[in-house]
Each structure stands twice: as structure tokens, then as C-alpha cells.
Amino acid sequence: MKSGGRTFSIPAFSVIQDKLGISIVKGGTSSQKADIVLDIENHDVQKENEGFGIKSYLGSKPTLLNASGNTNFIFEVVGLSQNKIDGINAINTRTKLKDKIHEIYQSGAELKFDKIEKETMAYNLSLVDSLIPSLIAKMLLEFFVQRTSNLSENLTNVFHSGHTFDTDLAALEVKVKRLLVSVLLGFFAGTKWDGNYVSNGTIVVKEDGEQVGFHIIDKSELENYLFENIKFDTPSTTRHRYGSLIRESNGKVYFKLNLQLRF
Template sequence: MALTGNKGEWSEIYTLLKLLGEGKVYAGDQNLNKIQSLFYPIIMILRQEKDGNFNYKLQDKDVVIQTPEGEELLRIQASVFLVEAEDLLKAINENDGSFAIPQIEIFMSRIHCHSLKAKSADKTDIRIILHDRRTNMNSEMGFSIKSQLGGDSTLLNASKATNFNFKIEGVSLSTDDINRINSLDSKRNKVIDRVNAIKNKGGRLVFDKVDNFTFRNNLIMLDGDLPAIIAHLLLEQLDSGVSTLKELADVITKTNPLGYDTKQSSPFYAYKIKHLLTSAALGMMPATAWDGKFDANGGYLVVKKDGEILCYHFYDRNRFEDFLFLNAYLERSSTTRHEYASIIKENDGTLSFKLNFQVRLR
């Protein structure tokens, strides 16, 4: 059966081929520009397949495919991988939805690569042994791959676990009022329309809790104020229409809803949001109890629209966090799922309204 996948899934194979062909990966700055003076030579890429583990070792101008014990299975010139990568990039750009690329699958089979996604139970998409020229050390790192070849990548997926519950206070709504507000269904602004309808009735949304106790605990472990900060971000997005985390953080820094002592101009909100983004990028999942450890301990590999691959190494933590902070934005999820953006009458007679927390990278 032919392998089929979307642009993001095929991007993982593109990353494997491109990196093996080039033998190094350049660091990127916060604006997705290559830093010419900073690159990491690739020693080896390690890949887990259903039928075993394989190492792709860079040796002179060749790629040597080995077993974990060092037995050589195949040796191919690295330049061949670059040609295959270019052909794959062209095919990815020419297709949409889920698609097969038979000519690439033939080459994949030749190099013992039989699936689009390497086996992984965490956020690691590819494991690489990199050489750090600054420390003169080789280190095995797990990286998450984010591709711009398709739609914007998800940093934190929407689910019922990412619902933030708000109480509607200051107004009493009848069943007819509730049904009318919940039926507002303009294609682009239905959430804003529903919130404005509540406000027009004299109501206001007051943060109550993060619905899912696991996600709530994960956030509190990172920082006890994060649930309230995220709630203010969600409300500010609806009020202002601003969606980027950087701009939203700037707004709530000025309004200071948590009442931090700002005499010394400490970046309370930006710091806490960056910490959240980094944790979500490298290890934390909303519905899974998190131990605080990063799975993708290397950082991010970003596949740009032109096929260039940039490395955001966790060793350069400030640059990595700035990249996330400047490129992350809130996206409103579907109102047909997760009880999102509907008024719910609770058993105690109170009214709840749920907003969902979903973050993408542009």
C-alpha cells in the first residue's frame, strides 16, 4: 500500500533527506532569517522504524546507513539525498490534502525508511547527533519539526482539555435569550457576536477555572498565575481583535490585570507566556500529566516555504523563546466542538461560557 500523508507529514521526510544532503543545519533568528555564522554540523540522524532502528551517518561526502551496532547496510553519496529532497519539495508544493509520492517512496524504501513519521510517543520528530563548534562536543538531541509548507503549525492543539470556563455575571438570561445567543452563526465573527450579545444584555465574563484538572495542574506547576493570564489573553483577543501573543502580552502588561508591582518594569507577563510557549513546544501536553521534562530537548527545526531548514536550538534559549513569542498567535477553534463559545446553564443555575485556548505558529 502506498504511503500517503499531508504536507506536514511529508515535510518530516523532506527534513531527513535535506539534512543528510547538506550535512549541517543553520540557526535561525527570531524573524526566521538564517544566521550565516552559526551552524551545526550533523554527525548522524537516528530513526526508529517498525522493522528496526537505523542510523544515518555522515562520512566524508557519503551517507552511511547502519544498524545501531554499526553494521553498514548501504552507502550513498550525500548529493543524491539533496536531489531527492528537491524532488520531494516540488511534489509537496504541487499537492494538497493527503497524497502519495511514488517516486520518493521508492527511494525511501531503498534507504530503509518505510513510514512518514518516525516512531515517537512524545514531541520529538527527529533525533540528531549534532556537533557544537563552540563546545567541540557531539550531543544527541530530539527536535520537533514545524513546517511552513502547508498551513500554520499548531503549537498547542485545541481540545476539550483546553477549555477555559467563564461565569456570566451581572445579568439574568432566559432560555430564549440563551438559545438566541447560541444560535448566532456568522461565519467569521460568531464568537465575538455571542460575547457582544452577552455584554449588550449587561453581562460580563468572569474567569472561573480551567475545566480539565490535568491541564490546570500543568499550568499551575509552570506558574500559578498562568490560568488567569491565559484567561485575560482570551478576553483581550475578543475585545481588541489582536491575536499575536506578543501584542496581547503588550496590552495586558499595560493594563496589568493581576496587579504586579511594576515599579522596576519587570516583564512579568511576557516572561510567563514565553515559559508556557517553550514548555508546550518541547514537552507539555494539556491532557497528559507533565513531569516538567522536555521531550524535544534540542528545540525546533522549521521548514520554511522556500524549503530552507532553520534550527532553533534550545541551547540558545533566548533566541528560541523570542522566536516562539514573536510568531505564536491565538486561533479560535470550531464552535461545533469542545462546547466552545456556547452558554451553558449549570445545575446550580449559574451560566457558563467556554473559550478555548489554541496556539499556532505563523
Template sequence: MMKGNKGEWTEIYTFLKLLGEGKLYSADEDLEKIEDIYYPILKIFREADNRNYELNDVVKIINSDSKEVIKEISISNFLEQSEILLEKIKKASGSSFGFPEIERYMKSIDCNTLKSKSGNKRDITIKIHDKFTNSNPKLGFSIKSKLGGNSTLFNASKRTNFLYKLKGCSFSEKEIKEINSIKYKKDKIKRIEQNCEIIYYDMCDERFKSNLQVIDSRLPEIMANMVFKYYKTSGLTRINDLTAELKNENPCGYVSEDHNFYEYKIKNFLIDAALGMTSASIWDGEFDATGGYIVVKEDGEILCYHLYNYNKFKSYLYNNTRLEASSTNKYDYADIFKKEDEFFIKFNLQVRFTD
């Protein structure tokens, strides 16, 4: 049986729904439909299944190698199945589950895989008609679901740890053990700062550091200050609020008060994270999700942020994301450690969408 979480099943829902509706609507910065901006869908590609699904009066299922039409299916059939799947996703519980009825239907349309290739930001590949350029581009979109819990925009790992030096203090082994046993990170930071200053020292992974520097040379320092501010301050989690704090404190010492240095750089990080940049792979600035973002709302409505709506997309990400603390045991951070005669602590970066 095929099993997946709500996000993975949402990819199948999106595939079926778009074939049934035949168009992809754009969203504004508040994730509301823009009625007069949409893209007619010409074809959806399922590379893992070696099938193309071409929309006309019916949906033609085509072998992507031989170009042979294998079968033709009514468009309304896809819409009906998407509505059935939507209700099942909404009612499902647990971390992984299957829907035998949906699986049987998927196999009947030669759709035998649940998820796109691991590691891609691109979850679905669509050929659309672009009325602005009168062209028919083949574009990759990342899919984010609001049907389950809030999705992550940028995943945590040991690579996303930032290293901070404890300046001006010396702790005994007993004191380190005592401080490290403090449960809440904000209390731990408060205890440390009674004796010393916590300052950004370096990033723990050179590849991720270089990826951030590709976006902006000062971005490692900016993100480190944001991460530390999040762990230190109660109730301050949203990216836009944290960025406002950075602007006020100006840790990079920018001279002009009229330029939104921090907001601009943070937005660029969010865009790159959304469309291709990870901590693990070398970032060359080439988007994997070449079309943009598809968001599936709580009621099942599907909207997109096409890269033509770049500014709306940036605003949406900036106003609808937050930092989140990941597992300290899994990612090895938030404990003091000693290296030679100096003391350090690490804090971790993870970005998740807000409610």
C-alpha cells in the same frame, strides 16, 4: 502506499537533507541563518525503523540492535533525493498524498515509516558534535514546516477550554437560544456584555490547569484573560500584541511597572508547549525535544533553535505565534449554558504560528 500531509513529508525531507548536508545551522530570532553557528551531524536515529544513519565519508546504515553495517550510500545521493522530495511537497495538494518514487527510495535505505512515534514532541533524533562543550550529545528536535499551512504550536482539545461565569444576569431559555445562535463570537460576547459581566471562573480540565500551574501559579488566570481578549477583540490575534494588552490592563494586579511579568510568563508557556508540554499528559518540566526546534523554511532551508540559543528561541516563538479559534462543535465551547442557577460560557485555547 505511504500517505501523509506536508508536515509529515517534511520530516522525511529533513532527514534526507540533513544527511546530505551533514550540518545543522542555527537561526536568529528572525529565522535567519547564523553562518558561524552550526552543529556537525554525526548520526541520525530512526527508532521506528531500528536503524541508525552514521555520517562519515559515506552514510552507513546500521542495525541499531546488532550494530551491523547493512549498507553504505553516497552522501550526495541523500541530497539529490531531498531536492526531488522538496519540489514534490511544494507542488502537492490535498490533505494527504503519496510519492511512489520517494517511497521506493525510502525502502531502499531501510526507511519504512513516515512519521515519528505519535505523542512525541521529538520528531527527529540526532547525534551532533557540540564544539562549545566538545561533546557529542544525542538530542531530540521538534520539526515545524513552513512548506504548507502554518503549523500549530499548541493543539486545541476539550481540555484546553476555559470556563467563564456570567456575573449579574439571568437569561431565559429563549434568550440563551437566541444568543447561542449568534454566528460570530465577538458579536455574541457583545450581546452578553449588554446584560452582564464575563469573568474567568476556572479551567475545564484539572490536569491542564495543573500543567500551567507548574509553569507559573498565576498562568491559568493569565491565559484565561488572554483567550477572552482574543475572542472579544477584532484583529487582536498575535501573542505579543495580546500580551501587551494584558500588561496594560494588568488583571493580576502586579505592583511593579518595571517588570515584564506577563511577557516572561507567556514566553515560558510557549517554550514548554514547544518542547514537551501538552494538555493531556502530566507535565513534569522535562523537555521531550531536548535539542530544540528545527524549522523548514519556504525555500527548503533548514535551521534550528538549539537550547543554547534559548533567548533567541523564546523571542522567535513570542513574535511568531497567534491564537486561533478551533471548531466550536468539535470542542464544545462558545455557547451559554446554565448550571444550577448560574450561567457560564467556555472559550478555547489554540496556538498557531503566524505567516
């Protein structure tokens, strides 16, 4: 199970399956949020045919938001001398992203958030909250420069560095939590979202096989779980084409960072 693969077989289960008369139909794609449909009942609620996603730690750690070309954030590099570009791009250390950004700052330049590369992703994030694109851009910089992967610590650092967005820290935390639930139950980065959830909850399978279920009816518990457990991650720079200085024909210089969120 811990070999890092996405799937594994359980031969003995076929015996149980036959005895119980269960028919297993393989289905589902990466373009859906619900992996299983369940009836749920407790002392507060009774519901039928509720779609749940499944996030499992039995293999590699699951992702909340997969990296792709859709999740690139573009920053304009302001004040960088043209003769610095090749030298910075040539940095190939183990911590090359952090080192490249450090060298940009050391050169007297700064990174200003310009836009999200794909309009669909920009639309989806803005639908969650109009501040989310700019807020996540600041948090991405905090992650890649300071390696602050924990969302709570990252957001606190961003806020206390002067990026308050004319509100308080508690309000920013609410916005980030809203984003996490929207990604989990609502939108895909490459598809325009209508604002509706297409799954009603998620089931987390822990490393020891224990299962924990979260339903949208208790949204605050789900939000808190995600905020405490989701972290920024570093995807491949070559695969997703980010992390290098790009000089455009208009003379401006840009730098991309990629957003990936993992449990």
C-alpha cells in the same frame, strides 16, 4: 505541498535512498515531542542523539498547541439576565464568538475566569507558573473580543487594560515565553506533566524549504522566536464544544473559550 495535506510523497527520493543505502523506518506518534534524533556540533557545543521536533510550513500552518476538550477555559457569566441566554446562543454570524461576547457585555454582564475544564491541563499550566491559567484566560478574552492574535500585542493590551497581576509587563512576557517552550518541548494538554522537557529543540521548515534549527541550549533565542511567531487561533466551536452559554442547575451561567496556538 501547499494542498493543505499533512503529508506528501517524493518518488524521486527512493532513488537517492537506494544509492545511499538508507533504510527509512516510519515511526512516531502524536504523543511524542521529538520527530528526529540528530548529532549536533558547532563552535560552542557538541551533542549526540538529541531529539528535535519538526514544524513544517510546507502544508497547512503547524500548530504549537492543538485544540481539544483539554484546552477549554470556563468563564462564569456574572449579571446576565436569564431571558438573554437563548437570544445570545442563537447568534450565528460569521464572527459569532466575538458577537456573543459583545452581547454579553452589552447586557451588563461580565465574564470572570472560573477554571480550566480539565484538571490535567490546569495542573500543567500551573506547573509552568501559577499565574499562567489566569493570564492566558485574559489573553483569550482579548483575542476573541478584539481579534488580537499576536501574542506581544495581545499581552500588552491585557496589561494596559489594568490586568497587571501585581507585576510588570516584562515579567508577564517571561511567563508567556516559558509557557511556549514548555508546550513545544515538554507537555501535552491531556497528560500530567512532570516538568521535564522530552525534546531538546525544534526544526522549522519554511515555505521555501529552508530549515532553521533551535536548541534548548540557546533558550532565549527559542523563546523569542516562539513569542514572535506563535498566534492565537480559532478552532471549531462544534467539535470542541465551546462558545455557547450554559445554565447549570445551581442557576449559574458559564461560557467556554478554547485555546489553540498556531505558527
